[in-house]
Amino acid sequence: MSRLDACFKALAEQNQKALVPFVTAGDPNADFTLACMHNMVKAGANIIELGVPFSDPMADGPVIQKASERALEQGMSLKGVIEVVRQFREEDQVTPVILMGYLNPIEFMGYEAFAERAAEAGVDGVLTVDIPPEESAALLRAYDKYALAPIFLLSPTSNESRIKKVAAVAQGYIYYVSIKGVTGTGDLELSEVTDKLAEIKRHTSLPLAVGFGVKNANIAANIAKISDAVVVGSALINCITDNADDENKGQEAIAGLLAEMRTAMDAVTK
Amino acid sequence: MATTSSDQQSTVTDYNLPDDSGHFGPYGGIFVAETLMESIEELNEAYTKFIQDPEFLAELDADLHDYVGRPSPIYHAERLSRETGGAQIYLKREDLNHTGAHKVNNTIGQALLAKRMGKTRIIAETGAGQHGVATATVAARLGLECVVYMGAEDIKRQSPNVYRMKLLGAKVVAVTSGSQTLKDALNEALRDWVTNIDNTYYIIGTVAGPHPYPAMVRDFQTIIGRESRAQMLEKTGRLPDALVACVGGGSNAIGLFHPFIEDEDVAMYGVEAAGLGVETGKHSAPLCAGKPGVLHGNRTYLMADENGEIIETHSISAGLDYPGVGPEHSWLKDIGRADYVAINDDEALAAFHQLTRVEGIIPALESSHAVAYAVKLAKTLPADKNILVNLSGRGDKDIFTIAKLEGIEL
Numbered sequence: 001m002s003r004l005d006a007c008f009k010a011l012a013e014q015n016q017k018a019l020v021p022f023v024t025a026g027d028p029n030a031d032f033t034l035a036c037m038h039n040m041v042k043a044g045a046n047i048i049e050l051g052v053p054f055s056d057p058m059a060d061g062p063v064i065q066k067a068s069e070r071a072l073e074q075g076m077s078l079k080g081v082i083e084v085v086r087q088f089r090e091e092d093q094v095t096p097v098i099l100m101g102y103l104n105p106i107e108f109m110g111y112e113a114f115a116e117r118a119a120e121a122g123v124d125g126v127l128t129v130d131i132p133p134e135e136s137a138a139l140l141r142a143y144d145k146y147a148l149a150p151i152f153l154l155s156p157t158s159n160e161s162r163i164k165k166v167a168a169v170a171q172g173y174i175y176y177v178s179i180k181g182v183t184g185t186g187d188l189e190l191s192e193v194t195d196k197l198a199e200i201k202r203h204t205s206l207p208l209a210v211g212f213g214v215k216n217a218n219i220a221a222n223i224a225k226i227s228d229a230v231v232v233g234s235a236l237i238n239c240i241t242d243n244a245d246d247e248n249k250g251q252e253a254i255a256g257l258l259a260e261m262r263t264a265m266d267a268v269t270k
Numbered sequence: 271m272a273t274t275s276s277d278q279q280s281t282v283t284d285y286n287l288p289d290d291s292g293h294f295g296p297y298g299g300i301f302v303a304e305t306l307m308e309s310i311e312e313l314n315e316a317y318t319k320f321i322q323d324p325e326f327l328a329e330l331d332a333d334l335h336d337y338v339g340r341p342s343p344i345y346h347a348e349r350l351s352r353e354t355g356g357a358q359i360y361l362k363r364e365d366l367n368h369t370g371a372h373k374v375n376n377t378i379g380q381a382l383l384a385k386r387m388g389k390t391r392i393i394a395e396t397g398a399g400q401h402g403v404a405t406a407t408v409a410a411r412l413g414l415e416c417v418v419y420m421g422a423e424d425i426k427r428q429s430p431n432v433y434r435m436k437l438l439g440a441k442v443v444a445v446t447s448g449s450q451t452l453k454d455a456l457n458e459a460l461r462d463w464v465t466n467i468d469n470t471y472y473i474i475g476t477v478a479g480p481h482p483y484p485a486m487v488r489d490f491q492t493i494i495g496r497e498s499r500a501q502m503l504e505k506t507g508r509l510p511d512a513l514v515a516c517v518g519g520g521s522n523a524i525g526l527f528h529p530f531i532e533d534e535d536v537a538m539y540g541v542e543a544a545g546l547g548v549e550t551g552k553h554s555a556p557l558c559a560g561k562p563g564v565l566h567g568n569r570t571y572l573m574a575d576e577n578g579e580i581i582e583t584h585s586i587s588a589g590l591d592y593p594g595v596g597p598e599h600s601w602l603k604d605i606g607r608a609d610y611v612a613i614n615d616d617e618a619l620a621a622f623h624q625l626t627r628v629e630g631i632i633p634a635l636e637s638s639h640a641v642a643y644a645v646k647l648a649k650t651l652p653a654d655k656n657i658l659v660n661l662s663g664r665g666d667k668d669i670f671t672i673a674k675l676e677g678i679e680l
Contacts, residue, residue: 102564105579132301157308159308166304180305
């Protein structure tokens with residue numbers, strides 16, 4: 001069984017929902033990211049989404065854009081992100097790690113080379129923001145060969161035909177973008193999210209993760225009630241920038257926010 | 271990605287691209303986040319419907335005639351040709367259009383489409399400001415709200431156009447992310463679109479972006495090539511021997527080239543910006559010196575480092591300062607139907623002065639790249655050959671930049 005499937009199975013047995021933190025690899029540096037991944041697991045995270053910085057992050061709001069710029073200034077690259085995962089796996093062979101980013105760095109590495117290197121380093125799935133199912137056949141063949149799960153997005157604007165297209169190719173889980181907008185902006189409408197998740201559930205048995213508007217423990221708990229996984233990104237990156245002069249404090253702030261979310265989520269599902 | 275020679279033959283003599291999913295060979299396509307997919311499908315549906323609707327086309331034609339001032343003339347630049355020595359140089363005068371460039375051909379078309387789709391808010395990205403002005407112009411005329419995204423760097427070097435957009439009632443948003451130029455303005459416009467998807471229409475200014483934009487913008491710009499074909503036949507009794515146009519995203523070039531693609535005896539030259547020189551790395555010439563990748567919704571030649579991160583481009587002309595290029599140009603390059611060359615800042619500047627001095631026509635710095643290459647090409651050809659240059663825009667917007675470069679205080 002894949003790490004992702006095992007993770008969701010174990011959580012279901014405990015009546016728990018997955019807490020999925022997102023951080024941009026290399027922000028503010030690679031060592032910070034590696035330590036942060038372990039700290040996040042200790043704080044209650046179940047799956048880690050690692051952002052691959054890109055020069056032109058079209059679907060991201062200002063918080064993750066800036067994180068990408070800082071990481072690139074530090075010399076982070078797709079190769080470097082894979083290396084961070086390899087180091088993480090030296091101590092943690094259980095927690096699934098998903099890479100999240102844009103297509104061009106993968107195009108430049110080559111689909112096959114990327115899939116092979118990522119899988120070999122211990123990556124479990126890849127979410128590429130700017131490749132819809134229609135364009136993904138060649139990439140999916142490479143992922144299939146190396147047992148990487150292709151993670152796809154759905155959004156409030158996804159109609160039934162789009163949901164079917166995504167459900168036909170997605171593996172691992174489906175990431176539902178809860179707002180019309182970019183990461184870290186806007187406020188999600190819980191009732192709308194609930195309705196849309198019900199619609200998506202009619203077309204897939206994959207776990208559904210919800211992200212893009214999860215700012216605090218209260219929202220995380222509300223989302224945990226209606227989904228299988230809660231993704232938090234920009235709020236964690238704010239912890240880094242708010243403590244830019246002290247990396248330890250940044251780590252503590254991230255762990256603190258995740259621990260709060262964990263407690264609040266468990267309180268409503270257990 | 272390789273094509274056989276027989277494919278190339280059939281491609282050129284029976285050219286019908288993109289395919290239904292928006293591909294020009296391996297290029298083009300739809301590479302956007304799921305959050306945009308439904309809107310893009312909606313746009314594609316509307317575009318496919320209206321581009322065949324006689325009423326829509328009649329309204330477009332009337333606007334192009336009465337509001338833009340089409341057809342734009344073709345002018346035989348006799349003094350320039352004589353001074354150059356060699357082939358005859360003709361200019362397609364897109365600089366005489368309302369708003370001063372070819373950009374308006376496309377914004378008129380897309381704004382009419384936006385209106386039919388019931389959208390009330392228009393957004394656009396702009397580099398040199400010509401597309402922003404052309405968008406603000408049509409938005410003013412149709413009474414639509416208009417927001418234009420422009421890199422903070424470009425705002426500095428194109429202040430007359432920024433003021434023009436404001437006079438026209440548009441809100442100009444300075445983009446301070448990334449390199450603060452056209453590519454970042456495009457990112458920001460995409461972010462706006464995804465956030466305001468219900469009431470907003472995004473008018474992309476060039477033949478890039480996700481399908482259907484490369485095909486749609488091309489179709490609105492082919493008025494340039496269709497007129498040119500008829501005008502050259504009338505003026506010279508035959509088709510031109512060569513076409514020359516500058517290529518940033520490539521909309522004026524594809525607009526000129528496309529109606530001639532199946533005329534295999536007509537050579538086509540797309541002129542990219544070599545900036546400080548292609549060999550210095552400080553240029554905007556992805557077709558001459560880049561490699562294929564994916565950016566802004568399509569697969570095409572790009573300027574990126576070995577990790578696939580987009581690198582900063584350089585050109586004296588803000589309108590050519592873009593790291594990608596329309597996917598159809600990538601395909602025309604690969605099948606060998608068009609040649610892509612590069613002209614550096616100094617050569618463009620010299621051509622700017624030369625055309626101004628000997629013909630009394632002040633060209634945009636973008637178009638000056640095409641003029642510079644046409645002069646080079648003309649020297650290699652006999653006097654009975656005809657070269658048609660797309661003079662895509664006028665240079666009024668550039669005089670401040672040029673004065674500053676030459677140390678002249680205005």
